[in-house]
Amino acid sequence: MRKIFLNIMLVVGISVASYAQNVPFEKSSFPDKKDEYKEAKAQLKMGDEQFEMGEFAYRNALPYYLKAQAFNPNNDMLNFRLGVCYTHSFEKAKCLSHLEKAFQLNPKIDPKIQFYLGYGYQLNLQWDKAIAAYEAYKKTVSTKETPEIKLVDKRIYECQSGRELVKNPIRAFIDNVGNNINSPYNDYTPVISADESVMMFTSRRPGTTGNGVDEGLNEPFEDIYVSFKKGKTWTTAVNLGEPVNTNEHDAVVSLSPDGQKLISFNGKKNGGDMFISDLKGNKWGEPENMGKAINSKGHEPSATFSFDGKTIYFVSDREGGFGGHDIYMSKVNAKGKWETATNVGSILNTEYDEDAVYMLPDGKTMYFSSRGHNSMGGYDIFKTTLENGIWTKPENMGYPVNSPDNDVFFQLAANGVHAYYSTANNGGYGGQDIYRITLLGPEKQPVLLNEDNLLASVAAPVSDFKADKIKVEGPKITVLKGIIRDDKTKEPLEASIELIDNTLNEVIAVFKSNSTTGRFLVSLPSGKNYGIAVKRDGYLFHSENFDIPATADYAEVDKVVDLKKVEVGQTIVLRNIFFDFNKATIRPESANELDRLIKLLTDNPTLKIELGSHTDSKGSDEYNQKLSQSRSQSVVTYLIGKGIGTDRLVAKGYGESVPVATNDTEEGRQQNRRTDFKILSK
Numbered sequence: 001m002r003k004i005f006l007n008i009m010l011v012v013g014i015s016v017a018s019y020a021q022n023v024p025f026e027k028s029s030f031p032d033k034k035d036e037y038k039e040a041k042a043q044l045k046m047g048d049e050q051f052e053m054g055e056f057a058y059r060n061a062l063p064y065y066l067k068a069q070a071f072n073p074n075n076d077m078l079n080f081r082l083g084v085c086y087t088h089s090f091e092k093a094k095c096l097s098h099l100e101k102a103f104q105l106n107p108k109i110d111p112k113i114q115f116y117l118g119y120g121y122q123l124n125l126q127w128d129k130a131i132a133a134y135e136a137y138k139k140t141v142s143t144k145e146t147p148e149i150k151l152v153d154k155r156i157y158e159c160q161s162g163r164e165l166v167k168n169p170i171r172a173f174i175d176n177v178g179n180n181i182n183s184p185y186n187d188y189t190p191v192i193s194a195d196e197s198v199m200m201f202t203s204r205r206p207g208t209t210g211n212g213v214d215e216g217l218n219e220p221f222e223d224i225y226v227s228f229k230k231g232k233t234w235t236t237a238v239n240l241g242e243p244v245n246t247n248e249h250d251a252v253v254s255l256s257p258d259g260q261k262l263i264s265f266n267g268k269k270n271g272g273d274m275f276i277s278d279l280k281g282n283k284w285g286e287p288e289n290m291g292k293a294i295n296s297k298g299h300e301p302s303a304t305f306s307f308d309g310k311t312i313y314f315v316s317d318r319e320g321g322f323g324g325h326d327i328y329m330s331k332v333n334a335k336g337k338w339e340t341a342t343n344v345g346s347i348l349n350t351e352y353d354e355d356a357v358y359m360l361p362d363g364k365t366m367y368f369s370s371r372g373h374n375s376m377g378g379y380d381i382f383k384t385t386l387e388n389g390i391w392t393k394p395e396n397m398g399y400p401v402n403s404p405d406n407d408v409f410f411q412l413a414a415n416g417v418h419a420y421y422s423t424a425n426n427g428g429y430g431g432q433d434i435y436r437i438t439l440l441g442p443e444k445q446p447v448l449l450n451e452d453n454l455l456a457s458v459a460a461p462v463s464d465f466k467a468d469k470i471k472v473e474g475p476k477i478t479v480l481k482g483i484i485r486d487d488k489t490k491e492p493l494e495a496s497i498e499l500i501d502n503t504l505n506e507v508i509a510v511f512k513s514n515s516t517t518g519r520f521l522v523s524l525p526s527g528k529n530y531g532i533a534v535k536r537d538g539y540l541f542h543s544e545n546f547d548i549p550a551t552a553d554y555a556e557v558d559k560v561v562d563l564k565k566v567e568v569g570q571t572i573v574l575r576n577i578f579f580d581f582n583k584a585t586i587r588p589e590s591a592n593e594l595d596r597l598i599k600l601l602t603d604n605p606t607l608k609i610e611l612g613s614h615t616d617s618k619g620s621d622e623y624n625q626k627l628s629q630s631r632s633q634s635v636v637t638y639l640i641g642k643g644i645g646t647d648r649l650v651a652k653g654y655g656e657s658v659p660v661a662t663n664d665t666e667e668g669r670q671q672n673r674r675t676d677f678k679i680l681s682k
Contacts, residue, residue: 571612
């Protein structure tokens, strides 16, 4: 019996010894470490001073508390405050070990210990433990109608959402974009061009313009940085410089689809306003305030352009919203000014905050971050689509793209394969980092070394995976890009680019090529017949036609456009003149192209031209000759009816005699069926 009793006592002793005891932060607890105690006590005091300033200073308290905790890891209050501070940091998940330790040392350390424990478990994907802790906390609150209880109930709902989302993860790789872009400081809000060739982002690294320091956070002011993609690698980011970056906070907001306009945020007035700059050659112009229709006395942190640049969606916490920050929209009027903004409505906006809105250049798909809907905690990224003028119910992007922490500023490349966003993860370079998401889509799972690699962690990225070999259901869009040059000198030219809906005979948008490089970038949502007209004074216009079915997948067209000067002998193909099948009847969608030709002839009143029409080789030579002559005469007759003198126009049918491509393929035959004009005299 004595032996059994001793064994029981031994087990109890081991069990008791395994639980740490609270060690007060007092001199008597460390009689042999007086010097170390003095330093640790000083660190604790400085940490407490920051902590007692309120939530905005919790992050500043962390380094002091960590030094004190290294000396005394078993103090209940210190562990509790460390945990609370971590919940306001960029490494929130680290809060849990300290909160668990505080609870173990003293379950009554603070009335809200169960609340913070619930959050700690939530951040670490331990959903059931989180819900249990939240429910335990609710029992300690005297009234059930407080905002605090509402918050706890929301957190419980987030855990329920998170549990379901984690059960069905999306197939994606998430990789840190590397130290050419990320730094040991906070790097966030990535903005990319439609073709994924340019990235701008915001950083709080040292060397900010004006060397300003945010005293509240003890961090440098925000500045905008830029990086360019060379092959598969991003170049070392450089500060965008003045005039976009100033002595105040400057953050990137949005890049227009053609890459020629930049919206930035400047924190000088009204809690921060949005400004717009134009790219002039290789230099961004002076930012201009976007005006009262967009900016208010409230906070406007993010915005995005529609594909044609005529609509802007942005976020604001102005009065009259559904709660917190809401999504608004504004259109450009006939005078080129933004109209009074309107709220996009309750389908997207909630009583909580929405932010980081991004419109795909397909004209209908929007991504945004929200604390509402079925978020798993903090901001989650959601997707919605504009169908017949109504937004669809927002869809959570899922795990692992979303986490219980804040996931914001999601930007999807037009190809639908890669996306970029900013988040804070263990294993990053420091603070918030920018990550690239490779979306694998619902296709058959690739064969990898092991199943765990299907969801790549940032600690072990699988950036070597051949993602380009997996077909992803991306946006229905064609990206047209290239260079506009002088036909003879090959020097880059600045020119206007008109985008026309041929069916409606409407100019959808007007873009410009870069004045230094001649480069241009135009997004064409699927489902339309587009006319493209490139124009510059002193040159003949250049036209292209893109008939893109609604079912067309993502495509990228790289084109060099050589503009010809108005000189005798120059020939231009009119690619947007259409005739009825096997007839000489001009179809209505030819109107814009013919109007451009009329303007050219009006602006050059002595110009004399030949209108030529060509066919493919199908049909007899005689039939093709007759059809082409009738078609060219139809164009001449149309121009005469619009006031162009008969003596300035010559109709010429060439039939199939002057092919520009093979007649053995449909693509070649289509190129051969054309109308052109040649300058006979000036």
